[in-house]
Amino acid sequence: MKILKTVLLEVLGFFLLCVCGSVLGGFLFMLYGASTSYVVGGHLNVFLPETFLDGILICFPPIMLFVPMFRMLTLVRHESKNKLYGIITIAVLSLATWIFCVPICGKAIAVSNALEDKKPSELTPGYFRKMNGKMYYFNSITGNYFNALRFENDYSKRNEQDRTVELVKNRYFNFKRDAYGFSDSLVGDYLKPPTVVSKFFLGLVAMEKKTFEAASSGFLNWFRFSTIMLALLASCALISASVWRLVSTFWILLSTSLTIVLNYLYTDSFFDDLLKGFSSRGVFFEFVQLNFQVLMNFLIVIALVLSGILCMIFNNNHLSEIGDFDGDDL
Amino acid sequence: MKKIISAFLCYAIFASIIAFCVGFFNFEVAPVPQSMEIIYKFSNGLIALFRTIPSICFTGFLLGCSIAFGDPATKTEHRFSPELGKVLKKLLFMAIAVTLVISLCSLVFLPYEEAKQQSRRNVPFILNDYTSLTLKYMRNKEPETALRYVDRALAIDPKNENLLELKREAELKRKEQEIDELREKSISYAETNLNEAKKLPDLFDESKMTVKDMIAKSREHLEANDFFAAHYFAVNATRLCKADDLGEASYLAEKAWEELQKVQMEGDTDGMIFFRKKLAGYNALINGNFVEAYYVFYGLSQEDARKERDPDVIRYLDLSQKRLLDSYFFIDETEDLSTFENVNNLYFTLPHAQGGGYDIILIRGVTEIEGSGGLVRYLRGLQIYSFDTSNNLLYTVKTPYAKMVAVKVSDLSDNDRRIYASDPSTKMIPEIKLCSLSRSHDDEKRLPEYDFLKNENPRESDKPTKFFWPIPYQNFTMIEHSFAGQLHLNPFLTRKLSDKAPDYGFSREGFSFAMMNKIFYPFMTLVFLIFISIIAWNYRLAAHAIFKFKWVFILPLFNLIFYFVKLAVEYIIRIMNFVFIAMAGVDLAILAGLAFYAILLGAMILTFLARKGD
Numbered sequence: 042m043k044i045l046k047t048v049l050l051e052v053l054g055f056f057l058l059c060v061c062g063s064v065l066g067g068f069l070f071m072l073y074g075a076s077t078s079y080v081v082g083g084h085l086n087v088f089l090p091e092t093f094l095d096g097i098l099i100c101f102p103p104i105m106l107f108v109p110m111f112r113m114l115t116l117v118r119h120e121s122k123n124k125l126y127g128i129i130t131i132a133v134l135s136l137a138t139w140i141f142c143v144p145i146c147g148k149a150i151a152v153s154n155a156l157e158d159k160k161p162s163e164l165t166p167g168y169f170r171k172m173n174g175k176m177y178y179f180n181s182i183t184g185n186y187f188n189a190l191r192f193e194n195d196y197s198k199r200n201e202q203d204r205t206v207e208l209v210k211n212r213y214f215n216f217k218r219d220a221y222g223f224s225d226s227l228v229g230d231y232l233k234p235p236t237v238v239s240k241f242f243l244g245l246v247a248m249e250k251k252t253f254e255a256a257s258s259g260f261l262n263w264f265r266f267s268t269i270m271l272a273l274l275a276s277c278a279l280i281s282a283s284v285w286r287l288v289s290t291f292w293i294l295l296s297t298s299l300t301i302v303l304n305y306l307y308t309d310s311f312f313d314d315l316l317k318g319f320s321s322r323g324v325f326f327e328f329v330q331l332n333f334q335v336l337m338n339f340l341i342v343i344a345l346v347l348s349g350i351l352c353m354i355f356n357n358n359h360l361s362e363i364g365d366f367d368g369d370d371l
Numbered sequence: 372m373k374k375i376i377s378a379f380l381c382y383a384i385f386a387s388i389i390a391f392c393v394g395f396f397n398f399e400v401a402p403v404p405q406s407m408e409i410i411y412k413f414s415n416g417l418i419a420l421f422r423t424i425p426s427i428c429f430t431g432f433l434l435g436c437s438i439a440f441g442d443p444a445t446k447t448e449h450r451f452s453p454e455l456g457k458v459l460k461k462l463l464f465m466a467i468a469v470t471l472v473i474s475l476c477s478l479v480f481l482p483y484e485e486a487k488q489q490s491r492r493n494v495p496f497i498l499n500d501y502t503s504l505t506l507k508y509m510r511n512k513e514p515e516t517a518l519r520y521v522d523r524a525l526a527i528d529p530k531n532e533n534l535l536e537l538k539r540e541a542e543l544k545r546k547e548q549e550i551d552e553l554r555e556k557s558i559s560y561a562e563t564n565l566n567e568a569k570k571l572p573d574l575f576d577e578s579k580m581t582v583k584d585m586i587a588k589s590r591e592h593l594e595a596n597d598f599f600a601a602h603y604f605a606v607n608a609t610r611l612c613k614a615d616d617l618g619e620a621s622y623l624a625e626k627a628w629e630e631l632q633k634v635q636m637e638g639d640t641d642g643m644i645f646f647r648k649k650l651a652g653y654n655a656l657i658n659g660n661f662v663e664a665y666y667v668f669y670g671l672s673q674e675d676a677r678k679e680r681d682p683d684v685i686r687y688l689d690l691s692q693k694r695l696l697d698s699y700f701f702i703d704e705t706e707d708l709s710t711f712e713n714v715n716n717l718y719f720t721l722p723h724a725q726g727g728g729y730d731i732i733l734i735r736g737v738t739e740i741e742g743s744g745g746l747v748r749y750l751r752g753l754q755i756y757s758f759d760t761s762n763n764l765l766y767t768v769k770t771p772y773a774k775m776v777a778v779k780v781s782d783l784s785d786n787d788r789r790i791y792a793s794d795p796s797t798k799m800i801p802e803i804k805l806c807s808l809s810r811s812h813d814d815e816k817r818l819p820e821y822d823f824l825k826n827e828n829p830r831e832s833d834k835p836t837k838f839f840w841p842i843p844y845q846n847f848t849m850i851e852h853s854f855a856g857q858l859h860l861n862p863f864l865t866r867k868l869s870d871k872a873p874d875y876g877f878s879r880e881g882f883s884f885a886m887m888n889k890i891f892y893p894f895m896t897l898v899f900l901i902f903i904s905i906i907a908w909n910y911r912l913a914a915h916a917i918f919k920f921k922w923v924f925i926l927p928l929f930n931l932i933f934y935f936v937k938l939a940v941e942y943i944i945r946i947m948n949f950v951f952i953a954m955a956g957v958d959l960a961i962l963a964g965l966a967f968y969a970i971l972l973g974a975m976i977l978t979f980l981a982r983k984g985d
Contacts, residue, residue, distance in 0.1 A: 069943060072950050081878035085953040118909045169718060169876045176718065178731050178876060180762040190731050190756055194716050206733065206754065208764060227878050232949060235938050283922075286910035287437050291925040294932065 047123040051130040054115060058108055059101070059138065066100025067093045076232055077218065080225040082165040091153075098150050102143050102252055103245045109135050109273045110297040117280045117289045128277045139270045144263065147253035161216050161224035170226050177209075185213050244305055251308035268338035272300045275342040278349025284356060292348075300341055307334050372461045374439035375432075379465075382431040382926060387420055390427065394419025403494050404528040414488045421481035425473045425896065426934035429903055430926055432469060433933075436462070436907030441914035447984035455980055462979075466900040474893040498524050498531075500710040505537055514545035582612040582620070589623045598634070599653055599683050602627035606657055645671070649683050656691050662699070664691035666813040673811070695808070698837050700774040702807045702817060705749050708772075712736035712751070714854045720876035724790045724841040727760035731876070737851055745848060746777040746799075753805070766829075770819040774804045777844045791839040799844040806836040842875070850875060853882075862886050869957055880949065883957035887948045887964060894968040895944055899937070901975040908982045 074092040079085050112131045116124055164170070166179040166187075176194040179187055192206040216224070221239075223229035234242070255266035279292040306312065316330045329336060395416035403411045446454045501524035508517035518541045524534050580588070589604035605624035612620050631650060652667030668688035672679045679685075717734040735752030739745055750773040757765045777799040780792040792800050809815035819836065823829045840847070849868050869882035912918065947967075951960035 069946070072946050076946055076949055076953070079953055081880055082873060085950065087950055087954055167720075167873060167876065168878060169720075178718075178720065180758065188762055192718070192733060194718075206756070208756075227881065228949070231881060231884050232946060234942050237935060238939050238942050241935070241939070284916050285437075285912045285918075285922060287433070287907075287912070288922055288925055290910050291928060295928065 044123055044126050047126045048130045051112070051127050052134065055108065055112060055131060055134045058111055059104065062104040062108070063097045063101045066104060067096030070096025070099060076228060077222040078159070078162050078224055079228055080162050080165050081168055081227050083162065095150070095153050098146050098153070099249070101146050102249050105135070105139055105143060106269075106273065106301055107297070108138075109270070110276060110293060113277050113280055113293050114290055116277070117286050117293070124280065128274075128280075131277070132274045135274060136267070136270055140263070140267050143252060144256035147256045150253070159218070159222075161218045164216060164225060168227060171230075172214075172226060185215060186211055187214060188212075248301075248305050248308055265332060265335050268335045269300065269304045272304075272338040272341040272345075273297060275345040276300075278346045279352065280349075281356065282349065282352040296341075296345055300338070303337060303341070304334065307337065372439070372465070374442075375435035375462075375465060378435035378438050379428075379431040379469075382434050383427055386427040386430065386926075386930065387424070390423045391416040391420045403491050404498065404531065406528050406530045407491060407494065411488070411491055414484055414491065417484050418481065418488060421476045421484060423930075423934065424476045425937055426930050428469050428473050429899065429933040429937070430930040432466075432900055433903050433907050433929060434926060436904045437911050438918060440908050440911040441916070444908070444911055444984035445914050447982070450981045450983050452983070455982060459976065459979055462901075462904055466897055466904070469900060470893050470896045473896050478889055478892060494527055497710070498528060498534075501527075502534070502537070504707055504710075505541065509537075509541060509544065512544070512548070514541045514548055517541045518545060582608050585611075586620055586623065589620070589627070593623060593627055593630075596630075598627045598630040599649070599687070602631060603653075603657070645678060645681075649681075649687070652691070653683075653687055656687055656694070661691050661694035661697075662808065662813070665695045669811065698804060699806045699808050700804055701810045702772075702815065703810055704774070705751075705772045705807065708738045708749050709736055709751055712738045714851050717851065717854050718876070719850055720874070721840055721842055722874050723757075724839075728758055728765065731756040731758070746844075748775040749773070750775055750803075753803075764824060766821060766823045766826075766833075768805070768819050768821050768834075770805045771817050772807055773819075774807070775801045775847075776804070778802045778839070783839075787839065791841045792843075794843070797843040800842065801840045801844050801847055802837060803840060804837045846871060846875070850877075862890055866957065879957070880952050883952045883960070884945075884949050887952060887957070887960060888945060890961065891944065891948065891964050891968065894964075894972075895941070898968060898971050898975055899940070901972065901979060905975065905979050905982070908979065 071089060071093045072087065074089065074096070075085055075087045109131060112127075112135075116127050116131075163184065164179065164182050164187075166182045169176055169178050171177075171194070175191050177189045177191050179189045181188045187209070188211060189209045190206060191209050218224055219226055219229045221229055221233060223232065233239075252266065255262050276293045276296040279296060280289055282289045282292045312333060316333060393416075395412050397415060397419075399415070401408045401411040440458075443454055443458050446452075501520045504520040505517045505524070508514070508520065518538065521534055521538045521541055525531065525538060528534060585604045585608035589601045589608065592598075592600035592604065602624055605620050605627055608620035609617060609624055634646060648667060648671055652664045652671070655661075655667060656664035664687065668684050668691055671681070671684045672688055714737045715735065717737055718732065720729050720731050722729045733752075733754040733756075734750045736750075738749045738751070740747040740749070751771070753768075753770050753773040755768045757767070759765055778801070779799055780788055780797055783792065783800075805819040807817045819834070821829070821834045823833070845864065846868055849864065865882055865886040869879050869886065872879045872882050948960065948964065951963050954960075955963060
């Protein structure tokens with residue numbers, strides 16, 4: 042009965058985490074989408090069901106990368122005696138969801154236009170905006186045609202007396218979204234993400250693209266790529282790494298981050314230089330080159346499991362030295 | 372509680388020292404004079420500290436709570452226990468104190484220190500400018516001005532040998548010049564009647580005089596054969612008086628004028644030529660031609676020492692200068708100003724006060740005059756592009772320098788007040804003077820260049836040399852500050868400006884957004900701290916377990932995680948703030964924000980209270 046309870050709780054926790062995480066991600070994606078389409082002084086359409094659904098589909102795979110970590114963190118703090126069944130449940134659910142649901146997500150996104158470059162919204166006149174290194178005051182805008190006062194705003198020329206000012210009349214301009222997808226450069230100025238945050242999200246987006254590519258390029262490739270989930274699940278070996286639960290969370294956070302970073306580096310061709318000459322060195326090296334991601338993830342699994350076992354032995358010895366501690370953390 | 376505070380302080384102090392040292396000893400070569408190097412590095416250390424203080428505090432809080440919660444966890448058997456309530460009460464006090472520290476560091480000290488550091492980076496350029504100006508004035512034999520600049524440079528870099536040498540040189544030259552001047556003066560005084568030279572005449576200021584006072588003054592001066600003064604007061608009295616006094620004032624004016632005409636007829640002596648020149652200047656002054664009057668009296672004052680001390684010359688030079696400065700300013704006021712500008716490349720729009728349409732205003736540089744209380748500014752490279760309601764360009768105007776003076780709305784005429792300051796809360800508006808004149812040469816002027824495009828024969832009234840801008844002076848200074856990257860901290864003023872922002876060509880959302888981010892920063896921090904205390908409870912150190920030193924090494928990673936998570940959460944909150952503002956306007960957005968944080972804080976508190984012990 043206790044086992045069944047643990048399994049059911051884990052199933053519930055797993056699905057709640059997946060659903061809540063994806064819904065929250067979809068909601069934030071919708072807000073971001075709304076702000077990228079917004080132009081100052083215009084009307085904001087926030088509640089767009091299509092964008093929300095796209096957001097859920099886009100956020101689901103990255104969330105799946107972190108779900109095992111969050112479930113392991115829950116196991117760290119609960120003193121359940123059935124941790125093994127909990128881990129098995131999480132592993133089965135994570136692997137199954139990753140292998141079967143992520144490719145479906147990829148196909149659904151390919152059908153929708155979530156990742157396509159969207160047309161920018163029409164700008165509003167009456168504001169100063171910076172475009173192509175020059176400042177514009179838009180007197181009027183009709184579609185792609187505008188009247189404006191254009192002037193240079195180069196700080197290095199601050200000592201010059203007059204500015205080069207030009208009256209632009211009925212000029213065609215191909216308004217584009219900026220690097221972060223904002224229609225209005227003014228909104229882009231306000232909402233440009235900090236470099237660290239943008240690098241993190243761009244990294245996730247790049248990895249997601251590689252994930253979908255792997256999912257659509259045959260079962261073997263998808264199997265190789267999916268070994269990342271095994272490596273992520275291997276952090277379960279560290280749930281009892283220390284007497285202090287915070288230290289155990291530290292190891293789980295660290296192992297998950299490292300696994301994701303290493304896999305990201307592999308998908309980003311970081312190891313290509315290292316693997317370049319492998320195919321000419323014989324069958325073994327060719328095999329290593331072909332299955333590098335699989336080997337790397339298996340190495341991570343072995344390293345984490347060994348660390349977990351060592352920690353457990355060390356902690357047990359330590360506790361037996363201390364004496365009568367009931368060992369609820371182990 | 373003691374455990375939390377001691378663990379928190381231990382980590383916070385230790386990590387703060389490290390953060391400070393990383394900033395202090397970074398590899399950047401300090402781009403400042405040697406005497407400022409330590410201050411520069413110290414400031415670098417402070418900036419590094421202020422940037423990392425939120426994540427340091429979060430980590431310290433996690434550490435403190437995680438260690439301290441071991442004991443209460445043994446007494447907390449079920450959810451929502453009174454024991455946990457007590458813990459929460461103390462925890463909230465501490466969280467609020469930490470929030471205060473983080474908010475002060477992030478919202479006040481960090482921007483302040485960054486601005487200071489930026490100005491320190493400009494010091495070498497400023498020193499260079501001061502040195503060039505000192506050398507320039509030394510070459511121009513103006514050691515007094517040269518000393519002023521070298522003193523300013525020494526105030527920044529007091530131990531600079533070159534500057535000290537320059538100062539010694541300038542002092543020497545000033546002493547030499549003083550001796551020369553004394554020698555010249557003694558000769559000049561010998562030629563002049565000493566008593567006359569010592570006695571300075573009363574300067575006229577009729578602004579506080581009544582008509583009766585003016586008539587009395589006029590009569591007094593007439594009796595003393597001072598016909599200029601008699602005529603001056605009588606004419607001013609006729610301009611202001613009612614029918615009762617008009618007869619007497621007119622009589623006195625005519626009488627004084629007759630006497631002046633009589634004197635003028637008497638011969639062609641040097642004295643008479645001087646008198647006629649004074650009369651010509653006086654005539655120009657009375658007829659409102661202040662520029663001509665100023666140059667006549669200024670010319671007379673420069674002819675010789677006796678004329679310089681002539682009471683009429685002194686009085687009417689003073690009066691004509693005062694009247695002239697109502698509409699113009701002197702070119703020498705703007706000398707060397709471009710070096711010390713507060714803001715560069717400013718731009719904004721202003722709706723026309725009357726008849727619709729708007730102006731686009733571009734300014735190359737703004738200099739606030741020290742000691743003017745921010746009420747006088749010089750605008751370099753002012754360009755105005757005026758459009759009608761159909762967006763057709765009406766005219767453009769350019770001037771190398773304009774002077775901006777804050778004028779009290781209460782001093783404006785009723786008509787001007789109605790046109791330029793219709794909002795009763797406006798206290799001051801800017802007055803812009805476009806023309807500048809030489810102090811000594813009537814042929815050197817800087818006049819605005821008007822271009823009326825299709826209209827080849829504009830009226831003179833279409834080309835004003837001074838005008839008011841229909842913008843509260845405070846709003847202009849806030850726009851200026853926003854260009855300097857220092858948004859006003861007062862949320863009420865920012866709120867007020869945000870409503871007007873579209874009139875000035877800026878987005879309402881921009882100002883409101885910056886304000887909301889600042890207002891809600893402490894709330895976000897507080898929620899974050901309570902969330903951390905929940906994590907700390909969940910992953911606490913057991914009551915009987917002993918803290919091992921090696922665990923300290925996990926803290927930098929938590930610090931890093933908190934640094935990143937805080938940035939990410941802050942960014943998400945920024946997007947939410949922006950969407951709220953764009954969707955519902957700033958007032959509703961603030962209310963929604965308050966409700967959001969109240970709910971979030973409530974949920975966090977409930978979650979904390981729902982914890983149970985071992």
